[in-house]
Amino acid sequence: DGGITQSPKYLFRKEGQNVTLSCEQNLNHDAMYWYRQDPGQGLRLIYYSQIVNDFQKGDIAEGYSVSREKKESFPLTVTSAQKNPTAFYLCASSIGKKEAFFGQGTRLTVV
Amino acid sequence: AQSVTQLDSQVPVFEEAPVELRCNYSSSVSVYLFWYVQYPNQGLQLLLKYLSGSTLVKGINGFEAEFNKSQTSFHLRKPSVHISDTAEYFCAVSDLTNQAGTALIFGKGTTLSVSS
Numbered sequence: 001d002g003g004i005t006q007s008p009k010y011l012f013r014k015e016g017q018n019v020t021l022s023c024e025q026n027l028n029h030d031a032m033y034w035y036r037q038d039p040g041q042g043l044r045l046i047y048y049s050q051i052v053n054d055f056q057k058g059d060i061a062e063g064y065s066v067s068r069e070k071k072e073s074f075p076l077t078v079t080s081a082q083k084n085p086t087a088f089y090l091c092a093s094s095i096g097k098k099e100a101f102f103g104q105g106t107r108l109t110v111v
Numbered sequence: 112a113q114s115v116t117q118l119d120s121q122v123p124v125f126e127e128a129p130v131e132l133r134c135n136y137s138s139s140v141s142v143y144l145f146w147y148v149q150y151p152n153q154g155l156q157l158l159l160k161y162l163s164g165s166t167l168v169k170g171i172n173g174f175e176a177e178f179n180k181s182q183t184s185f186h187l188r189k190p191s192v193h194i195s196d197t198a199e200y201f202c203a204v205s206d207l208t209n210q211a212g213t214a215l216i217f218g219k220g221t222t223l224s225v226s227s
Contacts, residue, residue, distance in 0.1 A: 004154075031213050040120065042201065042219035043155075048212055056212060090154055097143055097205040097213045098162060102154035 002027045006091050006103035012111050013078065013085060021076045021106045023091035030095065032074040036060060037088040037105075046089075049074055078108065086110050113137055113206040117218035124225055126194055132187040132221045134202030141207035144185040145215065146176055149199045158200070161185065172196070197225045 004025045013019045025032065031050045035043040045058030049068040063082025068074055074093075078085045088107050092100040118133040136142065143162050147155040159170025166178040176187045185202060199222050203215040 006154075033214050035217075040219060042117075043217040045214050045216075048214045050213060058214065088152075092155075092215075094213055094215075097207060097215075099145070099157060099160060100203075100215050102147075102156075104154045105152070107152065 004091055004093055004101055004103035006106050008106060011106055011108045013108060014111060016080045018077055018079050021089055023074045023103060024072055025093045026072060027093055027101060029093035031093060033092045034076045035090045037090060043090065113204055113216050115202050115204050115216055115218035117202050117221050119221050121222045124192055126225055126227050127191050129190050130192050132200050134185045134218060136183050136204045143205040144178060145203040146187050147201045147203060155201060192225045194225050194227060196223060198223060
């Protein structure tokens with residue numbers, strides 16, 4: 001089945017650590033996105049990529065980094081510079097602007 | 112910049128009653144509009160979308176929405192809700208005049224709580 005796979009589903013980070021969230025898609029979509037979800041805040045765009053080897057900052061990119069070395073993969077690294085990383089992270093992909101498909105999310109908690 | 116306002120953060124309703132979840136977006140010449148549903152600790156699932164054509168759009172699970180260009184609204188409706196409709200609902204817009212990217216812009220969500 002085609003879709004988007006995010007792993008892990010739950011992730012715990014110690015203060016000062018970098019962690020990487022995985023996102024893989026087999027939909028052959030060019031565009032991929034990372035959103036952060038906090039209660040009552042909706043979804044806020046962190047980074048997006050419209051083509052391999054290219055990506056742009058979204059509204060809340062500080063403290064995050066991404067790479068897009070393959071069409072299928074768009075990993076997100078939450079760095080120690082992100083002061084409040086506890087949140088639900090959603091990866092999505094699309095062809096153009098007609099619809100975005102979402103993964104099941106990764107819940108990151110700082111311990 | 113484009114923005115989306117979901118007018119109600121929480122909507123409580125009894126089972127089998129009708130419901131309307133309201134969504135307004137800031138003006139734009141051309142937009143695509145979407146409603147997504149999210150169950151706890153899961154990703155977002157597309158309910159319905161407006162790309163062009165008829166302003167009344169039918170989606171999954173008996174939901175429908177009406178695009179009103181003059182009021183820049185895209186309200187979601189269901190004539191009779193079930194307990195299983197309890198979830199968070201997000202309205203989203205894609206601004207076709209924005210050449211910078213393809214990312215959807217989301218509202219802050221409406222929590223629909225259906226009780227018996």
